[in-house]
Amino acid sequence: MRPQVLTIAGTDSGGGAGIQADLKTFEERDVFGMSVVVAVTAQNTKGVQGVYPLSIEAIEAQMRSIADDFTVSALKTGMLVDAERVETVADGIRRFVWRPLVVDPVMVAKGGAHLVAPEAIESIIRNLLPLADLITPNTPEAEVLAEMTIRSDEDREKAAKKIMMRGARAVLLKGGHDKNHPDKARDCLATKDRITWFTANRYPTPHTHGTGCTLSSLITAELAKGSPLEKGVQTAKDLLTRAIAHAPEIGHGHGPVSHWSLRSDANHD
Numbered sequence: 001m002r003p004q005v006l007t008i009a010g011t012d013s014g015g016g017a018g019i020q021a022d023l024k025t026f027e028e029r030d031v032f033g034m035s036v037v038v039a040v041t042a043q044n045t046k047g048v049q050g051v052y053p054l055s056i057e058a059i060e061a062q063m064r065s066i067a068d069d070f071t072v073s074a075l076k077t078g079m080l081v082d083a084e085r086v087e088t089v090a091d092g093i094r095r096f097v098w099r100p101l102v103v104d105p106v107m108v109a110k111g112g113a114h115l116v117a118p119e120a121i122e123s124i125i126r127n128l129l130p131l132a133d134l135i136t137p138n139t140p141e142a143e144v145l146a147e148m149t150i151r152s153d154e155d156r157e158k159a160a161k162k163i164m165m166r167g168a169r170a171v172l173l174k175g176g177h178d179k180n181h182p183d184k185a186r187d188c189l190a191t192k193d194r195i196t197w198f199t200a201n202r203y204p205t206p207h208t209h210g211t212g213c214t215l216s217s218l219i220t221a222e223l224a225k226g227s228p229l230e231k232g233v234q235t236a237k238d239l240l241t242r243a244i245a246h247a248p249e250i251g252h253g254h255g256p257v258s259h260w261s262l263r264s265d266a267n268h269d
């Protein structure tokens with residue numbers, strides 16, 4: 001049977017991030033994509049113009065509908081808006097025993113718009129971290145979750161380990177914001193056994209809208225297909241790098257990556 005994969009997150013009307021990016025990614029990676037919408041955003045490549053949370057009832061109903069009919073092979077969470085919605089989502093994941101779980105602890109959009117309320121962060125740590133097989137913070141998110149400033153590679157490893165100690169089984173600390181390595185995009189994976197660095201070329205492009213969403217969806221799809229974590233992260237990193245390299249020029253701001261490049265038989269001519 002084809003793996004069935006779930007994203008619990010916010011939508012992006014601009015199509016490059018959030019649930020739209022997740023479903024495009026799942027489709028290109030040959031898994032069946034499903035979604036629980038936590039909030040609708042009015043958003044484009046220039047920024048976030050509005051956030052419209054769905055009711056708790058609507059979120060719970062979507063989770064029940066999925067649990068009632070599908071076998072979830074792997075799932076991810078993205079923008080969860082506030083503490084109440086984080087709790088609702090965590091309760092559902094626990095109740096329906098959905099796993100493996102990839103948590104993308106979305107806090108701030110590329111343009112600086114806050115996508116979750118500050119008190120949601122405490123709730124993510126308390127309710128979601130202990131359920132996470134993998135959490136994928138970017139540098140500012142890792143600084144918040146580890147309660148430390150990150151300047152060096154050593155800081156990255158230390159922060160990843162600290163976040164693991166707070167309950168996540170593994171941490172992928174993304175280096176999109178790392179100013180120390182201008183030519184490389186380096187991500188640090190901490191598991192209970194070891195630290196592994198994943199390094200790729202950094203492309204000098206403004207078109208990186210939705211890279212985090214796409215990366216966590218790629219990893220979720222690989223886990224759903226039975227891949228071990230480190231292999232799944234390597235595949236995801238390779239594919240994301242290709243999607244950034246081939247970003248289409250869409251919109252007038254930070255454009256999306258090329259989800260078409262994620263196909264195994266992608267044609268770049």
Ligand SMILES: Nc1ncnc2c1ncn2[C@@H]1O[C@H](COP(=O)(O)OP(=O)(O)OP(=O)(O)O)[C@@H](O)[C@H]1O
Nearest residue numbers: 138174175176177185186201202203210211212213
């Ligand atoms: N210019 C770039 N070239 C190549 N890889 C990049 C570039 N920018 C980011 N990446 C990679 O993209 C992934 C996402 O990293 P980043 O730290 O930007 O996440 P993010 O801030 O959560 O993204 P977003 O909020 O846009 O979804 C990481 O694997 C990172 O190394």
Ligand SMILES: Cc1ncc(CO)c(N)n1
Nearest residue numbers: 010011012017018079109
């Ligand atoms: C809905 C949504 N989720 C996540 C991000 C982070 O890229 C975004 N910009 N929008």
